[in-house]
Every structure is written in structure tokens, then in C-alpha cells.
Amino acid sequence: MKISILLENSVATPRPLGLVAEHGLSILIEREGKKILFDTGQTGKVVQNAVLLGVDWREVEAIILSHGHYDHTGGLRAVLENIGRPVKVYAHPDLFSPHYYLASEDKAFYIGIPHQQRLLESLGAKFLWVREAREIFPGLWVSGEVPRKTPFEKVERGMVLRTETGFVQDEIRDDLSVFIQTEQGLLILLGCAHAGPVNIIEHAREVTGESRILGLIGGTHLVTADQERLKKTLEYFRSLDLKILAPNHCTGFALRSYLKDLFKESFRWGGGGEVFEVS
């Protein structure tokens, strides 16, 4: 199995000339002859990055969207245009919910998906809604809605949903992750991990029946975590005996550097262009 970071907030070196970074995430899974795309970045720049990395878009068999935020779904239009035929898109039914970020009492930014469902369907998207954990290919699971069990993993204030009566706290129910069963345990791909990395990993163990965690790749959203949450999360990560820890995107650069020191040989930067070969 090959996992390629097609795009994220940084670019690994040395990589093909012209590879770009943006605030967003897109990962390609190549496994058992299938190419599956997890998230699409923010602006469509992932299309060119993938070409530079040798990806033929026509071979992408399915797309999984981690959640509705613009930095994971914004590239979907360009991706569909390049795939050029109908393609399954797995996502939570709340994908199109009105996600906002409340910067101050009177300043809210729309941070949801920047495309209409109808337009995406006209470009070939066949949405398949995943509310419960589902094995979409043998050994490859989409998490479904993740039960929020830990007391310390709360969605940050400021993430809100627009309702008819005003803004309410957004629990980002649409947050999905991918669990891949390997000979060495589970490889977990996170989008933004708004459900909390610990909640997500515990859910992965429960639905797959596999307790060994081989690795973690993707956004952890620990960039805004307070000290208590960070301490508990890192204690948990250390208990897992991870072989791969590639916390990128919304982990934040400062924390990524800190984790590099802490996890040493299992740490990988997970920048754009980086490839993980896993058996």
C-alpha cells in the first residue's frame, strides 16, 4: 500500500519542481490496485500537484471527504473535472451544513464547502452518505460519526453552525476519518480530527476489532489545544507504540516540530509530496 500526501500546508523536499502548499489536505491511498482520494485541499491546486507526482486522475476510483470545511472540500470541483466520469464520493450527510467561524461577536466567516451539491453532481459526484462506520473496500473503513467520549476533546469555541435563530456551537458531526487494516495494525488517516484524535482512535479499535495502531497520518487539530488536552493526547499517543506519526495540516508547525523531538524515529513530517509505503 502506498499513501501519498498530494497537498498540505507544507511541501517536503526534494520533490518535483513546482509542487505547492496551501492550508488544506489531500491524501491519495493506493491499495490492492485501487486509487482512493481522501480530501481535496482548498483551491484545486491539488490537481497539478498530483500530476507532478505522477497521478493519473482518470484512475481515481472513489473519493472520501473528511468533513465539509473549505480546506478539505474546495478542490472537489477541479478534481471531479479531471476525473471526468461519475465517481463515488463518501461523506457524512451533514457535509453541506452551514459551517462558520465566529471571529468576534459580529464577525462570522463561512468556512463550509464552497460548491453547490447540484453542481458537484452534474460533474459526476455520486454522493454516498456514511453516518455509521462502513468498510467501503475490504479492510478500508470510513469511520462514520465518531462518539465523543473523552472529556478533554471539545470542539473549539468559534466553530459555529448558522441556524435560523443565530449561531450555535458546531460539534462538526460530519468529521470522518479513514481506518486501514494492515498486517501491523491500523493505519489511521485524519482529516482535521475535529472529533478528537483519541476519540477517533478508540472508535477505530471498536469498529474494526483491531487494537494495534500502526500509525496516524493527517490533521490532528491540536493547533488550538490547551495544555491539559495536549498533555493527555500526547500521553495517549505514547501509549500506542506508533510506528508512523505524521501529524500535518491543522497540527500547526510549532507542535509538529515539538512532536518530531518527542517521537523521534516514528515521526514523519507528512509534507506535500511525501510518500508512505506500508505492507
Ligand SMILES: [Fe+2]
Ligand atoms: Fe482542516
Ligand SMILES: [Fe+2]
Ligand atoms: Fe476542519
